[in-house]
Amino acid sequence: MTPRASLREAGFRRAGVDHASLLGGGVTLAATAGILAILIVILAVIVVNGAPSLSWRFITTSTARDMFDPDKAGVFPMLVGTSARVILMTLFVVPVGVITAIYLSEYARAASPLTRIIRGAVNNLAGVPSIVFGLFGLGFFIGFIGGTLDELAQGPAAEPRWGKPGILWASLTLAVMTLPVVIVATEESLRAIAPGLREASLALGATKFETVTRVVLPQALPGILTGGILAVSRAAGEVAPILFTGAAYYMATLPGSLTDQFMDLGYHVFVLSTQSPNIDQTKPILFATVLVLLLLTFSLNFVAILIRARIRRSQRAAH
Amino acid sequence: MTSVRPTPAAPAAPDTAALAPVLIRAQGVDLWYGAAHALRSITLDIREKLVTAFIGPSGCGKSTFLRCLNRMNDLIDGVRITGRLEVGGVDIQAPTVDVIELRKRVGMVFQKSNPFPKSIFDNVAYGLRLQGGHSRDALAERVEKSLRAAAIWDEVKDRLQTSALSLSGGQQQRLCIARAIANEPDILLMDEPASALDPIATARIEDLILELKQRYTIVIVTHNMQQATRISDQTAFFYLGQLVEFDSTAKIFTNPGKKQTEDYVTGRFG
Amino acid sequence: MGDSSSPAEARWRQLNTRRRRPLEWLAERVIFAVSLSAIVMVFLIFLFVAKESLPVFTGGVDSALVQPVRPVEDFDRLSRAELQAYLGLSDAEFARKDDETLRLLMEVKAEAQDEIPAEFREDKDARLNTAQWRYLLLPYQWTGYDAPAFIWQPISLIHKYNIVPLFIGSLKATLVALVFAVPLSVAAAIYVSQLAHPRLKEWLKPAIEMLAGIPSVVAGFFALIVMATVLEAPISAVAGWLGLPSSRLNALVAGLALGFAIIPVVFSIAEDALTSVPRSYVQGALALGASKWKAAWQIVLPAALPGVFAAVILGFGRAIGETMIVLMASGNASIVSWNIFDSTRTITATIAAELAEAVFGGHHYRMLFMLGTLLFIVTFASNFLADLVIHRLKARLEGRA
Numbered sequence: 001m002t003p004r005a006s007l008r009e010a011g012f013r014r015a016g017v018d019h020a021s022l023l024g025g026g027v028t029l030a031a032t033a034g035i036l037a038i039l040i041v042i043l044a045v046i047v048v049n050g051a052p053s054l055s056w057r058f059i060t061t062s063t064a065r066d067m068f069d070p071d072k073a074g075v076f077p078m079l080v081g082t083s084a085r086v087i088l089m090t091l092f093v094v095p096v097g098v099i100t101a102i103y104l105s106e107y108a109r110a111a112s113p114l115t116r117i118i119r120g121a122v123n124n125l126a127g128v129p130s131i132v133f134g135l136f137g138l139g140f141f142i143g144f145i146g147g148t149l150d151e152l153a154q155g156p157a158a159e160p161r162w163g164k165p166g167i168l169w170a171s172l173t174l175a176v177m178t179l180p181v182v183i184v185a186t187e188e189s190l191r192a193i194a195p196g197l198r199e200a201s202l203a204l205g206a207t208k209f210e211t212v213t214r215v216v217l218p219q220a221l222p223g224i225l226t227g228g229i230l231a232v233s234r235a236a237g238e239v240a241p242i243l244f245t246g247a248a249y250y251m252a253t254l255p256g257s258l259t260d261q262f263m264d265l266g267y268h269v270f271v272l273s274t275q276s277p278n279i280d281q282t283k284p285i286l287f288a289t290v291l292v293l294l295l296l297t298f299s300l301n302f303v304a305i306l307i308r309a310r311i312r313r314s315q316r317a318a319h
Numbered sequence: 320m321t322s323v324r325p326t327p328a329a330p331a332a333p334d335t336a337a338l339a340p341v342l343i344r345a346q347g348v349d350l351w352y353g354a355a356h357a358l359r360s361i362t363l364d365i366r367e368k369l370v371t372a373f374i375g376p377s378g379c380g381k382s383t384f385l386r387c388l389n390r391m392n393d394l395i396d397g398v399r400i401t402g403r404l405e406v407g408g409v410d411i412q413a414p415t416v417d418v419i420e421l422r423k424r425v426g427m428v429f430q431k432s433n434p435f436p437k438s439i440f441d442n443v444a445y446g447l448r449l450q451g452g453h454s455r456d457a458l459a460e461r462v463e464k465s466l467r468a469a470a471i472w473d474e475v476k477d478r479l480q481t482s483a484l485s486l487s488g489g490q491q492q493r494l495c496i497a498r499a500i501a502n503e504p505d506i507l508l509m510d511e512p513a514s515a516l517d518p519i520a521t522a523r524i525e526d527l528i529l530e531l532k533q534r535y536t537i538v539i540v541t542h543n544m545q546q547a548t549r550i551s552d553q554t555a556f557f558y559l560g561q562l563v564e565f566d567s568t569a570k571i572f573t574n575p576g577k578k579q580t581e582d583y584v585t586g587r588f589g
Numbered sequence: 590m591g592d593s594s595s596p597a598e599a600r601w602r603q604l605n606t607r608r609r610r611p612l613e614w615l616a617e618r619v620i621f622a623v624s625l626s627a628i629v630m631v632f633l634i635f636l637f638v639a640k641e642s643l644p645v646f647t648g649g650v651d652s653a654l655v656q657p658v659r660p661v662e663d664f665d666r667l668s669r670a671e672l673q674a675y676l677g678l679s680d681a682e683f684a685r686k687d688d689e690t691l692r693l694l695m696e697v698k699a700e701a702q703d704e705i706p707a708e709f710r711e712d713k714d715a716r717l718n719t720a721q722w723r724y725l726l727l728p729y730q731w732t733g734y735d736a737p738a739f740i741w742q743p744i745s746l747i748h749k750y751n752i753v754p755l756f757i758g759s760l761k762a763t764l765v766a767l768v769f770a771v772p773l774s775v776a777a778a779i780y781v782s783q784l785a786h787p788r789l790k791e792w793l794k795p796a797i798e799m800l801a802g803i804p805s806v807v808a809g810f811f812a813l814i815v816m817a818t819v820l821e822a823p824i825s826a827v828a829g830w831l832g833l834p835s836s837r838l839n840a841l842v843a844g845l846a847l848g849f850a851i852i853p854v855v856f857s858i859a860e861d862a863l864t865s866v867p868r869s870y871v872q873g874a875l876a877l878g879a880s881k882w883k884a885a886w887q888i889v890l891p892a893a894l895p896g897v898f899a900a901v902i903l904g905f906g907r908a909i910g911e912t913m914i915v916l917m918a919s920g921n922a923s924i925v926s927w928n929i930f931d932s933t934r935t936i937t938a939t940i941a942a943e944l945a946e947a948v949f950g951g952h953h954y955r956m957l958f959m960l961g962t963l964l965f966i967v968t969f970a971s972n973f974l975a976d977l978v979i980h981r982l983k984a985r986l987e988g989r990a
Contacts, residue, residue, distance in 0.1 A: 205422040207419055
C-alpha cells in the first residue's frame with residue numbers, strides 16, 4: 001500500500017481550503033478597506049474641488065459684501081473667529097481639565113463613591129448632544145449669568161450687553177463640551193508615570209502637592225498637550241453649540257471684545273450650503289472653506305496622534 | 320558563590336553593640352491590610368550607627384515593617400497600625416507628628432532604583448530644593464558631598480547635567496543613595512537595594528553601606544543571607560509576620576536561639 | 590533611651606509639632622473644588638435646559654390661538670398674580686415692568702387677538718391649548734385634514750406640536766446610520782484587532798480614527814452637496830421600483846453621513862474590547878489548530894460581545910444627538926413615514942432650525958427646550974447603560990463577576 005493510501009485509510013483528510021476563514025478574512029479586510037476608502041474619497045473630493053479656489057488671498061482677506069463672488073471671497077474673518085474662540089476655550093478648559101485629572105489620579109480614593117460619581121459625570125458630559133450644549137449656553141451663560149451681570153451692572157431695565165450671544169459665552173460653552181477630552185487625555189498620561197517615582201519623591205520628604213508639581217506634572221506634559229490639541233481640534237469643527245451663542249453670518253469688524261459676535265468657518269459652511277441664492281456659484285467657495293476647516297482640524301488631530309504614539313512607545317520601553 | 324573580596328572586619332562584638340543607644344523602638348506593633356494581619360506584635364530595638372538586617376522568606380513582613388519606620392504605609396488604602404513605634408523617643412504614629420519632616424530624617428532607598436527623569440544634579444538636589452533657601456553654590460557643594468559619600472562622584476562629575484536615566488542599573492541605585500543622603504537623614508532604610516543588580520554592583524553597594532554606617536543608622540531588608548552576614552551588626556528574622564528572633568548577626572548565624580531561625584539560616588526552607 | 594545628648598533628643602522632639610503648610614492645604618482644597626466641576630456641569634446642564642421646559646411638563650403653557658381677552662379697563666380689577674399669569678410673564682420680568690408698560694402689554698395682547706383672521710378665529714381648534722400632552726403624543730384631526738394625523742407645525746396660526754414625527758425622523762436616520770456603520774465598524778475592528786499584522790495595525794487604527802477628525806458640518810456638507818446629487822438618480826429609481834415617493838434630501842442620505850460620523854466611535858470601542866480579550870484565549874485556540882479568523886469569530890468576538898454591545902449603544906447615542914448632518918442633509922420635512930427615501934426631520938434639526946425664530950419664553954421656545962430635555966435624557970440613559978455594560982465586562986475579565 002502506498003504511504004498516501006495508508007494515510008487516507010487512517011482517516012487523515014487532505015488539507016483543503018478553509019472557506020470560512022477565507023471568507024471571514026476577506027470580508028473584514030474589505031470592511032477595513034471600505035472605511036479607509038470612505039475617508040479617502042471624502043478628503044479627495046474636498047481637496048480636488050476646493051484647492052483651485054484656495055489661495056493666499058482667500059485666507060487673508062475679508063469677504064465684506066462679496067461673499068458669493070468666487071474671485072473676491074475670503075475667509076480671514078472666519079479663520080480669526082474660529083481661532084479666537086478655540087484659544088479662549090483652552091484658557092478655560094485646560095486648567096479645569098488638568099486639575100480634575102490630577103485629583104482623580106493623585107488624590108482621590110479609587111473606590112470612593114464620590115470618585116465614581118465624578119467619573120460618571122465626565123462620561124456623561126462626553127455623551128451630551130452638541131445641540132443641548134447650545135441650549136445650555138443660551139439658558140445658562142447668556143440667560144442666567146449674562147442676564148445677572150447686566151442687572152448688576154446697569155439695573156433691571158438694562159440694554160442687554162452680557163445677556164446676548166458673544167464670543168465669551170460661545171467659548172465657555174465649548175469649554176464645558178470638551179472638558180472630558182482634556183480630562184481623559186491627562187489621566188492617561190498620569191497613569192503612564194511609574195508609581196515608583198511618586199514613592200521616591202514622598203520618601204524624600206516632599207508633600208503630595210510638591211510631588212505633583214515637581215515630578216508628576218512635568219512628566220505628564222506631553223499627554224496634557226495632546227489633550228489640549230484634541231480639544232481644540234474637536235471644538236474648531238463644532239457648529240451646533242455656537243449657533244445661538246455667538247456665531248454670526250456677517251460681521252463688519254473682527255471681534256474686538258468678549259461680548260462681540262464672531263464669524264466662523266463651520267457656521268459659514270452651514271449657512272452658505274443651506275441658504276445660498278445660487279448654489280452653483282458658491283460651490284467653489286464652499287469647497288475651499290471646507291478645505292480650510294479640514295486642514296485646520298486634521299493637522300491638529302495628526303499632531304496629537306503623533307505625540308500620543310510617541311508617548312505610548314516610550315511608555316512601553318520604560319516598563 | 321564565594322566572595323572575591325577579603326572578608327571585612329568582624330561586626331561589632333555583641334557587648335559593644337548592646338551599648339549603642341537605641342534610636343528606634345518598636346513595642347507590640349501590629350499591622351493590618353484590610354482584614355489581612357500582616358505584622359504580629361513586633362517588638363525590637365534598633366541601635367544608633369549600626370547596620371540592622373531584616374531577613375526572612377518573601378512576603379513575611381520585612382518590607383512592610385521597614386515601611387512603617389518612615390510612615391510610607393500611609394500611602395496604601397485600608398492600612399491599620401497599632402502598637403507603639405518610637406523614633407528618637409517620639410511616637411511616630413501620633414497624630415501630632417509631622418510626617419513630612421519624619422521622612423526627611425528617615426531616608427529610604429527602594430528595591431528598584433527610581434531616579435527622576437531629570438539630570439543627575441537635579442536628582443540629588445531634589446530634597447535640598449524642597450527645603451528651599453540654598454544658594455546655587457551651596458547646592459552644588461552639597462550635591463558633590465553626597466555623590467562622593469555614595470562613591471559615585473568620579474563617575475558622574477563630568478556629566479552632572481545629563482539625564483539620570485542614562486546611568487547603568489548599579490549607578491542609578493548609588494545615585495538614589497546619594498539622593499537620599501543629600502537630605503542628611505539620621506536613619507537610612509534600604510529595601511533590598513542590591514537585589515536587582517549584578518554581583519559586582521552588589522559588592523560596591525555593600526562596601527558603600529559599610530562606609531555609610533559611620534554616619535547613619537542603617538536598616539536593610541535582604542533575602543540574601545550572605546549579604547546579611549557580610550554587612551550587618553544585628554539581624555532580625557521575620558517569619559509570617561512575626562519577629563521570630565532578633566540578636567547580633569554573629570549569634571543568629573552561628574548559634575541561633577530558635578529552631579525556626581536555624582532552619583532558615585541553614586537553608587532548610589525559604 | 591536617655592543616653593542621647595539633649596540637643597539630639599530635642600531635634601527628634603521637633604517632629605512632634607505638625608508644621609503648618611498653608612499652600613499645601615489651600616492647593617488641596619482648590620484641586621478638590623475644581624474637580625467637582627464635572628458633576629456641577631452635568632447638573633447645571635440638566636437644570637437649565639429642563640428649567641426652560643418645565644412649564645410644558647407642568648401644564649403651564651397655553652398655546653391656544655384664541656385666548657380670553659381682558660380689556661385694558663380691567664387693569665385695576667386684576668390681582669398682581671392674575672395679571673402676571675394673563676400676560677405670561679416670569680417673576681423677574683413681571684417685577685421689572687412698571688404699570689404703564691403692563692397696560693401697554695394688555696393693549697398689545699387685545700390687539701393681537703383682534704388681528705386674527707376670521708376664518709382662523711372660528712376654527713374648531715382655535716381655542717385648543719395645543720401644548721397639552723394629548724396633542725403632543727396622540728394623533729388629532731386638525732381642520733383641513735381628513736384623518737387624524739401627527740403634525741408638527743409650530744409656525745402656523747394654530748400651533749401644532751406633535752413630537753411623534755420628530756421622534757420617528759430621529760429614529761429613522763439613526764437606524765440607517767447604525768445598519769450601515771455597525772457591521773462595517775465591527776468587521777473592521779475584528780480585522781485590525783485580530784487578523785492584521787501588528788505593524789500594520791499600528792497605523793491602521795489611527796488612520797481609521799482620523800475619520801473622527803472630520804467635523805459634522807463637513808460631513809453634512811458632503812452629504813448635501815456631493816452624496817445627495819450622486820445618489821439622487823439611483824434613489825429615485827429604487828424608490829420608483831418599490832412604489833415609494835422619494836426626495837433628494839432624505840433619511841437615507843443623512844443616515845449614511847451619520848454613519849460616517851459614528852464609524853470612528855463604534856470602531857474604536859469595539860477594537861478596544863476585542864484587544865482586551867486576554868491573549869491566552871486566542872493562543873489556546875490557535876494551538877488547537879484554529880485559523881486566526883476562526884479564533885477571532887468563535888472565541889474572541891463572543892468574549893468581547895459586551896464591549897461591542899456598548900460600542901453600539903454609544904454609537905446610537907452619538908447618532909441620535911447629532912445635529913449638523915441631519916440639519917443639512919435630511920430634508921427637514923416633519924412627516925410621519927418609515928420610508929427612508931422621504932425627506933425627514935429629526936429632533937436635533939428641529940431645535941437648531943427653529944430656536945432662532947421662537948419668541949423668548951413663548952410656547953414654541955419652551956417646546957424646543959422640552960425636546961432638548963428629552964434628548965438629554967435619552968443620551969444620558971444610553972451612556973449610563975453603556976457604562977454599566979463596560980463595567981460588568983471589566984469585572985468579568987478581572988474575575989470579579
